[in-house]
Structures are given as structure tokens and as C-alpha cells.
Amino acid sequence: MGSPLGVLFANFYMGAVEEKVFAENPDIKPTVYARYIDDIFINANTEEEVLHLIENFKKHSCLNYTHELEEENKLPFLDVMVHRSSSCFSTISQLLCNNGYPQQEIDEVIRRRMDNYIRENPPEQQTSCITLYYKNTMSSAYKEDEKAVKKIIHNNVSPINTDTKLQVIIYYKTRKTASLIMKNSCLPPTNSLQEVNVVYQHTCTVGDCSHLNSRYIGFTSTTLSKRITAHLQDGAIRRHYMNEHGIILKRHHMKSNTTILVKENNKRRLKMMEAVHIYSEKPTINIQQQPESSLPSQRQPHGAVAGCSLATSDETRSAL
Known part of the structure; x- marks a missing residue:
């Protein structure tokens, strides 16, 4: 989606696919169906219903669909944790x-x-007081400003109903006040899964890995929860669990064994901190080239082979 119209085209495409699928098979449409561009949230009774819906979507599009099921009545969707009760859904947002x-x-x-x-x-009943709010700029003479504003309003503004009072509230909003x-x-x-701009570490505790200290270190500039969702779909951690232990990586594996090492809002320093931790800790699950711009002493000579790079190019890149 390098083009500014990429999101618009993606939305039109998914809308056309939905129209074809549900026009031909109206019975398969879930009771709850919500979509944001290409991220879809549905309410289904069984996993078979989800897989059946995915197959119908594949027939009418060229896309590859993945899915994630709820765990303990919870499912993350677009950085929002959705909780399911017996009668409704509720959300908790960072x-x-x-x-x-x-x-x-x-x-x-x-x-x-x-x-x-x-x-x-x-409101059913009108209050007997009208409140006017005035946003002012903080200065050393703010008291004089308040007196002047209140005098102007009371001299020139009056309610139609003589029994109604007029109240003026002057408020200030500056950077200093917001910081305090x-x-x-x-x-x-903030929940650790909702933190952004962090270097994180995942430790595998399955089988012999609990003694070998098998680790993965990466960084993300989006929320840690969203980065975990990406790991569940593909990457070095998912392949490690499949190749070494023969199991499919689940969200509870990531949540219980992933910790934040560093929080840094500066994107360049964030990448440098990731490179420093990878170089010093040497996590065995990581498969990547030495960063070219973070540690000058570790840059490879021109044309030298440094290994296999499977890193993505988006802002949440960490060595997959």
C-alpha cells in the first residue's frame, strides 16, 4: 500500500468480495461481522464455521486468509482486547x-x-443555570483577563428567562498543565501488551529449551500486542516452535514468556538498542544480518555475506 489510494482500493476490493460471498451464501454470514480494511472480526459457534467462511472468501478472491480464535473469552482486534460475555462484547482500549x-x-x-x-x-428538564466556557491563554496577567472577560459577558449577554442564572467558567490548557x-x-x-516503541525478548520454555535459554529479541514501534499477533502468523518464533517442538505457536506462549527490555520513543535509538541487545545476548532464535546502520564496529565489508535476512520492511521490523 505504497500509494495514498492503497487503503481505499483495499477497502473497495474487500467490499466486493463480501458482496459476492454473502449474496451466494446468505446463510453463512455470522451474527456479528465487523471489518476494518482487511481485518475482520466475527462471532461464530464453532471453528468449522470460521473455516467454511474462509474457504468461500478464497473462492472469490486472490488473498490468503489467516484466523485467530479467542482464548479465555478474549481476542485482540485492532489493538483492542475484546471480552465476550454470555450476552455481549466489551472492549478495553489503551x-x-x-x-x-x-x-x-x-x-x-x-x-x-x-x-x-x-x-x-x-434533557427532560432545563436547568436553571447556563454555563459558558471560555478557553484562555495562561499569562502573568491571567486574573485581570478573567475579570475583563466576565465583565464583557455579563454586560452584553443575558438569558431570556430572568430566573436563569449565567455562569462563566474560564479554563486553561497549556503543554505544562497537560504534562502535570x-x-x-x-x-x-498501561498494560505491557499495549506499550509501544519497545525492545522485547521472548524466551522459549518448552521441553529442552527451558534449560538451553532459547531466546528471541526484536523491537516494535506499534503495540506489543499487535507484534505478537504478527508472530503468530509467521516468523522465526513460530518456525522454532514447529521445527523444534512440533507444536503450533499460540498467544498464551507469547504472552507468558515475552518481556520488555527497553522502552525508547526515538526510532533510531530503538533500532540501536535492539542491535546492542542482540549482539550482547546472542539470542539463538534470531536469524538476521548484523544491522548496517546501528553498530559501525559490526558492519560487514562491502560484498561480504552475513547470513540470511528475513526481516520485514515495515516499521515493526524485528528479525523474523
């Missing part, structure tokens, strides 16, 4: 700020949602 969304965009979406809800669900709020937040700490 802080949107930690996932790279601009604070201004978050506030705007919340404001629009709240305005729509208020318009559709007006984040530092003193009473919210629980």
Missing part, C-alpha cells in the same frame, strides 16, 4: 495518546459524539 493519535483529534471526536448524543437525547496531569494521573498503569 490510551489513544500512547498509540500515536493527536490529542486535538481525540478531543474533536469526543466533542462531536457528545454533541450528537445531547441533540438526540435532550499525565504525571499525577490516577489511572492504572
